[in-house]
Amino acid sequence: MFSFRIDEHLEMQLLEDRHADELFALVINNRAHARQWLPWVDDTKTVDDTKAFIRRTLERFARQDGFQCVILEDGKIVGGIGHLYVNWLAKKTEVGYWLAESAQGRGIMTRAVIVMMEHAFNVYGLNRLEIHCATGNARSRAIPERLGFKLDGTLREAGYLYDRFVDHVVYSVLAREWKSLRSKHASHK
Numbered sequence: 448m449f450s451f452r453i454d455e456h457l458e459m460q461l462l463e464d465r466h467a468d469e470l471f472a473l474v475i476n477n478r479a480h481a482r483q484w485l486p487w488v489d490d491t492k493t494v495d496d497t498k499a500f501i502r503r504t505l506e507r508f509a510r511q512d513g514f515q516c517v518i519l520e521d522g523k524i525v526g527g528i529g530h531l532y533v534n535w536l537a538k539k540t541e542v543g544y545w546l547a548e549s550a551q552g553r554g555i556m557t558r559a560v561i562v563m564m565e566h567a568f569n570v571y572g573l574n575r576l577e578i579h580c581a582t583g584n585a586r587s588r589a590i591p592e593r594l595g596f597k598l599d600g601t602l603r604e605a606g607y608l609y610d611r612f613v614d615h616v617v618y619s620v621l622a623r624e625w626k627s628l629r630s631k632h633a634s635h636k
Contacts, residue, residue, distance in 0.1 A: 457519070457559070459518055459519070460516055460519065461508065461516055462501055462505075464501055467501055469524050470501075471493075471496075473524050474497070477548055480547075481545060483584075484584045486609070501515075513529060513533050516528050516529055518556075525546060525555065528556070528559045530542060531543045537574075537575070538572070540575075542577070544559065557590050563576070564576055568625050576619065576625075577617055578591045579617050580616055582615065591618035594628065596619060597619055597624075598617075598618055599618065601616050602614065
């Protein structure tokens, strides 16, 4: 099982069936907040929907094609993060993440993304890590900007949020860039 203690309060664990009830409750309690930027929120109607998502992500993990983790603060799930896929031929991946409204603004996701960067570059041996965000999602965009990712560009109408298309920005960091950025962010570990 992938498990990583970020600090005395924060931990990341591979998303498993045992997380289903708590994760579903978190999504339901954050529905209005999360659906501003996440297209899958309205499709999460029952705990069985969450269990189906967990099964799909564990199948992906077994194929070495990405994985999803829950982020726990003091033992309670506050969000999720994962490698959405792994393109072994191109040696790249994309990180996706979300956080409960009550857990935002305290650096939790920045520290979790650092763990995912370390995993992508040091465990998987990849060369490129991307983060895609809706152009209007300032909180999500702040994370790659804070961590030194480069803004590659804008993908026009790349996402659909319930009733409208939204543009996405693409940020990336390369393995050689992360080596020089790592010491700057060592205090976040």
